[in-house]
Amino acid sequence: MSQNSQTPRGEMVTFMLNGAEVQADPNWNLLEAIQFYGIDIPTLCYDEGLTPYGVCRLCVVEIGSGDRTKLVTSCMHPVREGLEVRTHSNRVIKTRKMIMELLIARCPSSKKLQDMAALLELKEVRFKPLNDDCILCGLCVRMCEEQMVAKAIGFAGRGTDRYITTPFDMTSEECRRCGACMYICPACELRCQGPQAETVLCSGCINTEPVCASEYGDAMCFMVPCLSCVKGPEDVK
Amino acid sequence: MTVDESRLDSIIDEYNAEPGSLISILQDIQAEYNYLPAESLEYVASRLNIPRVQVFGVATFFKAFSLKPKGKQQIHVCMGTACHVRGSKRVLEELERKLEIKAGDTTENGEYTLETVNCVGACALGPVVVENEEYHGQMTPIKVENLLNGK
Numbered sequence: 001m002s003q004n005s006q007t008p009r010g011e012m013v014t015f016m017l018n019g020a021e022v023q024a025d026p027n028w029n030l031l032e033a034i035q036f037y038g039i040d041i042p043t044l045c046y047d048e049g050l051t052p053y054g055v056c057r058l059c060v061v062e063i064g065s066g067d068r069t070k071l072v073t074s075c076m077h078p079v080r081e082g083l084e085v086r087t088h089s090n091r092v093i094k095t096r097k098m099i100m101e102l103l104i105a106r107c108p109s110s111k112k113l114q115d116m117a118a119l120l121e122l123k124e125v126r127f128k129p130l131n132d133d134c135i136l137c138g139l140c141v142r143m144c145e146e147q148m149v150a151k152a153i154g155f156a157g158r159g160t161d162r163y164i165t166t167p168f169d170m171t172s173e174e175c176r177r178c179g180a181c182m183y184i185c186p187a188c189e190l191r192c193q194g195p196q197a198e199t200v201l202c203s204g205c206i207n208t209e210p211v212c213a214s215e216y217g218d219a220m221c222f223m224v225p226c227l228s229c230v231k232g233p234e235d236v237k
Numbered sequence: 238m239t240v241d242e243s244r245l246d247s248i249i250d251e252y253n254a255e256p257g258s259l260i261s262i263l264q265d266i267q268a269e270y271n272y273l274p275a276e277s278l279e280y281v282a283s284r285l286n287i288p289r290v291q292v293f294g295v296a297t298f299f300k301a302f303s304l305k306p307k308g309k310q311q312i313h314v315c316m317g318t319a320c321h322v323r324g325s326k327r328v329l330e331e332l333e334r335k336l337e338i339k340a341g342d343t344t345e346n347g348e349y350t351l352e353t354v355n356c357v358g359a360c361a362l363g364p365v366v367v368e369n370e371e372y373h374g375q376m377t378p379i380k381v382e383n384l385l386n387g388k
Contacts, residue, residue: 145288154290156297167282167289168275174288 015083030074030085031059039087042096042116044103044186045137046075050146053138057099058116062086071095097122106130108200112186117201129200133187136162140181150174153181240276244269249284256285259295263302272303308343308350312384313367317356324377325364329353331378332366335385349385 012023017037024033029052034041044056054076061074065084071092074085086092097120104110104117105127113135138155141164145151152174156165166172182188248265252258259281266277273296282289296302314320314329329351333339336349343350359365362374366384373384 151288151290154288154294156294158298165290165293167293168278172290174290 013079013081015079015081015085017085018087024079026079028079030061030072030077030079030083033079034061034074034085034087041074041087042100042120043075044112044116044135045139047139047142047184050139050142052076053142056103056135056137058096058103060092060095060099062089062092093120096120101125102127103135104201106132107135107187109133110135110187111189114201122201125200134164135187136164137186138164139184139186140164143180143184148176148178148180150176150178152176240270240274240280242280245277245280246284249281254284256287259285259287259292260299263292263296267302270306271309272306275304306343306347308348310348311350311352311369313352313354313357314340315355315357315359315363315365315367316353317360317363319360320356320363320365323363327378328364328366328376328381331381332385335381 011026013026014021014023015033016022017034018039022033022037024036028036031041031043031046031052041059041061043059045053046056046059052075054073057073059074060071061077062069063072063077063083063085064070069086069091074087100113100117100120100122101124104113104122105125106129107113108125108129108131136155141154144153152172153164153166155162156169157163166175245266248269249262251265252262262281262285263273263278266281267273270277278292278296279289282292285292296304312332314325314332316325316329329340332351336344336351338344338349338351340351340353354367357365357367357372359372359374362372364374364376366373366376366381368384373380376384
C-alpha cells in the first residue's frame with residue numbers, strides 16, 4: 001500500500017502545469033485537466049456534455065519549453081506525458097485578450113462576452129463593432145445534434161458568409177422547439193443595461209465597487225467578484 | 238422544375254449511397270441540372286440517411302454548387318491580381334451593361350450567368366474571361382461584343 005501510493009495510479013500521465021507536476025487521466029483533454037486543478041481559463045465554445053470544437057480559441061495555453069513553445073487550444077489538445085503547459089504566460093494573456101477583443105467587436109451585445117472581457121481586463125476595442133448576434137461557436141449546432149438528437153440546425157456558407165441556419169433557411173421539420181440552442185448560446189443573452197450600455201465595451205466593469213445590481217434596478221451584472229458598471233461610489237447619482 | 242427521382246437514384250447508386258460520397262453525388266446532380274434543385278437535396282439526404290442540414294451546409298459551402306438555376310452560357314470573369322491590373326474591371330462592367338445583370342446573376346431568359354472568379358491560373362493571358370470552360374485571353378470591353386455573339 002505504501003509502495004503503491006508512491007507510483008502513479010493506473011494509467012495516469014504526468015505533466016507540468018504552470019510549473020507544478022500534476023497527473024491526469026490520459027483520456028482528458030488539456031482543458032479538463034486544467035479545470036480539474038482549479039485553474040480558471042476562459043472558454044466560450046466548450047461544454048462538458050458536447051464534443052470539443054476549438055473555435056472560440058479563448059482557451060489557448062502555451063505548451064513546450066525554451067524556444068520551442070506554441071499556442072494550442074486546450075479543449076482540443078490531449079494531455080500527454082511530459083507536457084509543459086502554461087495557462088497564464090504573457091504570450092497567452094496577450095493572445096487571449098486579442099481574441100476577446102475580436103469576439104466582442106463582433107458581438108458587443110452579449111452579457112457573457114462582456115463579463116468575460118471584464119475578467120480579462122480588456123480596456124479598449126480597436127475594431128469596428130459588427131453588432132452581430134452570433135460568434136459561430138457552434139454550441140447550438142452541437143447541442144441540437146448531440147444532446148437533443150434533432151440535427152435541425154447547422155452551418156451554411158463559408159468564410160465571412162458563414163452562418164447558422166435550418167435546412168434551406170426555412171422552418172425545420174426536425175426542430176422540436178425545445179430551446180436548447182437558445183439555452184446554450186453565449187451570445188444571445190442581453191448585456192447589462194447599465195450606465196454605458198451603448199458602448200462597444202461595457203467599460204468600468206474592471207473596477208470592483210460598488211455592486212451595480214443594487215444601484216441600478218435593470219442591471220443584470222452579477223459577476224463574482226462584482227465588477228461594477230461604475231467607476232466608484234462618487235459616480236453613482 | 239420537377240426532379241426525376243429515378244435519375245437521382247442512378248446517380249446515388251453509382252456511389253453505393255455512401256454518405257462519404259456526398260460531394261461527388263452533388264457534383265453529378267449539378268452537372269445534370271446545372272444547379273441543385275432543393276427537392277434533389279431533400280432526396281439525397283433521405284437516401285444517404287444524413288441530416289438535411291448537412292446536405293444544405295455542403296451545398297452552400299462550395300462555390301461550385303449553386304442552389305439557383307444557372308444560365309446555359311456561364312461567363313466567369315477573372316478578377317485576380319494580374320487580370321485586375323490589366324483592366325478586368327472594365328471588361329466586367331461592359332458585360333454587366335450588355336447583359337443587363339450584375340455579377341452573380343442570371344439573365345431573365347436563362348441564357349447567361351455572369352460570375353467573377355479570383356484566379357483561373359492563366360495570368361499571362363489576362364484579362365481572362367472563361368465562357369463555358371473556354372478561355373478567352375487579353376479581353377477588352379470591345380471584344381466582349383464578339384464573345385457574346387459567339388465569335
